[in-house]
Amino acid sequence: MKIVTFNPFRTIGIPNINYVKPEHMYKEREKIASADICLFPEYWQINPLVYGMKKEIFPNIQSFHLGHNKIEVTRALWSVCPENVPRTEILGRNQENINYVLNTFAFPFVAKEIKNSMGKGVFLIKNEAQFMEYTKNNPYFYIQEYLPIDRDLRVCFVGDDILTAYWRINEGDGFQNNVAQGGQISFENIPPEAIELVKKTAKQLGINHAGFDLVFAHGHMYFLEFNILFGNQGLQQRGISVEKTIYDYITLNHS
Incomplete structure (x- = not known):
């Protein structure tokens, strides 16, 4: 199998692989044309690769499209498991929607x-001034109910199965659990x-x-999001x- 990768750091050790810089995609059409599959393209490359060059990609196009941003992620989750999504509002920036958020959350x-x-x-919004600052910098509002948690669960799904799952535990005084924000990893007591x-x-x-992120609050399990380029x-x-x-x-x- 001949393989092209656009991200060498995520494909170290895979055999029969050629690296093409994403910005050189059109200059190296022959190398791409001869490949059986292209790995980890950037988002802007997906449509020309799949629809124009007829290339198979990994992650697949569903992963890229549905995981493109938090709005697409949430809409995808609403379509299959709305009961496992925290109360969330996705709104355009205008005064009516600003008032709506302040009156309902x-x-x-x-x-x-x-x-x-x-x-x-x-951002944890504690008052109206903080929310107004957020509205200045965001043309689209993504507002979610606050869930009282001290950890979240990262579940890594690759191919057609789960590789591992682990808690990210917040041992500080913040409200975020990401490892990049100081969260500690624990592999104990993963709920089946x-x-x-x-x-x-x-x-x-x-x-x-x-990488799917879940939390448990009020006796219920909720998805926060999923990321297709998750930390390892x-x-x-x-x-x-x-x-x-x-x-x-x-x-x-x-195929």
């Missing part, structure tokens, strides 16, 4: 930038119902590479080779 609530990761662009929910949801949506810290601690899993999957499933 009790403080504190969470406001997020629609394209960010590693815990960046997530969370594993089953992620398997079911990933397969319903046709996703083949994503938990996998590395487990000694799991995600590259080998990817290679085995694309070899078995190459």
